[in-house]
Amino acid sequence: MTVAIDADLIPVLDLTGLRPDHGGAADPDTIAKLGAELRRALEDVGFFFLTNHGIDWDLVQAVYGQARRLHALDDATKAGFAMEKRSGGYLHLGGGTSYASEIAGEIRTPNLNAAYFVHRGGYRTVNKWPPLDGFPGVIDAYMDATTGLCEALLPVLAASLDLPAGWFEPSFTDPSVTLRMSHYPVLEYGEHDWGLAPHTDSSIFTLLPANDVPGLEIRPAGHDWIAPPPLPGSYLVNSGDMLKRWTNARFRSTAHRVRNVSPGDRYAIPFFYGCRDDALVEALPTCVSADNPARNEPITYGDYQRWFLNRNYANVTGEQAGEHAP
Numbered sequence: 001m002t003v004a005i006d007a008d009l010i011p012v013l014d015l016t017g018l019r020p021d022h023g024g025a026a027d028p029d030t031i032a033k034l035g036a037e038l039r040r041a042l043e044d045v046g047f048f049f050l051t052n053h054g055i056d057w058d059l060v061q062a063v064y065g066q067a068r069r070l071h072a073l074d075d076a077t078k079a080g081f082a083m084e085k086r087s088g089g090y091l092h093l094g095g096g097t098s099y100a101s102e103i104a105g106e107i108r109t110p111n112l113n114a115a116y117f118v119h120r121g122g123y124r125t126v127n128k129w130p131p132l133d134g135f136p137g138v139i140d141a142y143m144d145a146t147t148g149l150c151e152a153l154l155p156v157l158a159a160s161l162d163l164p165a166g167w168f169e170p171s172f173t174d175p176s177v178t179l180r181m182s183h184y185p186v187l188e189y190g191e192h193d194w195g196l197a198p199h200t201d202s203s204i205f206t207l208l209p210a211n212d213v214p215g216l217e218i219r220p221a222g223h224d225w226i227a228p229p230p231l232p233g234s235y236l237v238n239s240g241d242m243l244k245r246w247t248n249a250r251f252r253s254t255a256h257r258v259r260n261v262s263p264g265d266r267y268a269i270p271f272f273y274g275c276r277d278d279a280l281v282e283a284l285p286t287c288v289s290a291d292n293p294a295r296n297e298p299i300t301y302g303d304y305q306r307w308f309l310n311r312n313y314a315n316v317t318g319e320q321a322g323e324h325a326p
Contacts, residue, residue: 009220010228010236011041016052018152028165035159042160042239042247045220046254047228050207050235055145057233060209060269063142063181067267070116070130071183081128085319088117088178089128093185096312098197103255107192113258115182118143122176122277123302139179143271146207147177149235150273153205161247162286171279176301178203178272184215184260195266196258201240202308203272208236213266219255241325242274242304245296248287277302299326 017030041048070078075092083089094110118127118139129136154172155165184195195215208216210232217225218238228236244253260266275281282298307326310319 009223009226010045010047010049011037012049012051012231012234013037013041014051015054015152018156019052019054031155031159031165034156035161038153038156039160042243042251044252046252047218047220047236047238049231050149050237051231051233053149053235055149055235059138059142059145062138063179063269064267066132066135066138067116067181067183067269068265069132070135070181071114071265071267073130073132077131081130083117083128083313086124087126087128088119088124090130091115091117091313098194098199098312103198103200108197109190109192109194111196112187112189112193113182113184113195115180118179118181120147120177121174122274122305124178143177143179146179146271147175147273149207150175150177150205161250161284163284171275171301174276176203176274176277176305180268180270180272182268182270184258184266184268186260186263186265189259189261194257195260198255198257200244200253200255201238201272202242202305203240203274204243204246205273206238206240207271207273208238209269210234210236211266211268213260213262213264215258215260215262215266216268217257217259221252221254225257240272240274241308242281242301245299245304246281246284246287248283248292248295250287274305275301277305297326 013034017027038048078090081089083091091114093114094112097108097110119125120143151172154168158165158167210230214227217227219225238254238256239251241253243251277300279301280298281301281304283294283296288294303326
């Protein structure tokens with residue numbers, strides 16, 4: 001069941017004060033204020049909106065357009081740039097199953113979306129490009145923009161956890177980032193079918209630009225499944241499993257799912273932002289105490305991502321992963 005929500009449930013962070021063209025980026029008071037807002041968002045909800053983020057919305061629309069171009073290619077062409085163990089590329093409809101998330105349910109069926117992945121950093125840096133004029137340039141420009149936006153959030157993240165402003169920078173000198181360009185066709189869903197089954201993300205942040213076609217639902221703590229309210233020109237952002245682990249479960253990794261029940265195709269372009277591949281993720285000093293010891297053993301960001309990918313895409317990576325995260 002999906003229920004309506006008060007629009008104020010999901011916090012909105014206005015980033016005007018962080019933008020250099022508005023005199024921001026170095027104002028400690030602005031960072032502290034945004035840090036307090038981010039703390040509330042991630043402790044209570046696990047999702048928040050970003051407005052006045054500085055990314056040209058024409059560029060966002062251009063990426064949506066490239067997603068439509070890519071998924072309109074014939075199957076034989078798309079098979080020519082298929083995703084492989086160490087490379088980005090195309091994943092056919094039903095090519096992945098949400099095994100890595102315990103909340104996906106006891107009966108798990110393949111996710112009914114097709115996707116194209118582009119990677120930077122981490123251990124998957126090779127990408128197979130589709131035979132589309134102008135495609136790589138648009139995608140590279142967008143990944144530059146979204147990576148820059150996430151970098152601007154790192155001092156805010158540090159402030160939200162009462163850490164020095166530069167605390168996270170060494171872990172993101174070569175960030176692991178992925179753009180996923182998804183296509184949810186018009187389908188009849190069975191009881192256990194999903195465009196994307198209930199799951200949590202594996203990264204630090206996921207950035208999802210506003211979408212004209214609904215289908216996303218989230219489940220914040222204390223609520224049933226809800227459809228986030230539309231906020232044109234914004235990004236809906238959620239924290240992932242690795243930020244939850246880094247903060248010793250102080251910050252949430254909130255469940256979400258997708259079904260396209262609209263009369264037309266749905267495209268989505270989530271951007272996943274993570275640490276350097278060898279960055280060690282262990283409980284932060286402001287998130288542990290004698291009464292609240294670390295819940296997990298330290299792990300490198302890359303090792304967790306390899307487990308996650310092998311768990312969900314063993315048919316692509318050729319490697320099996322244990323049921324539980326390391």
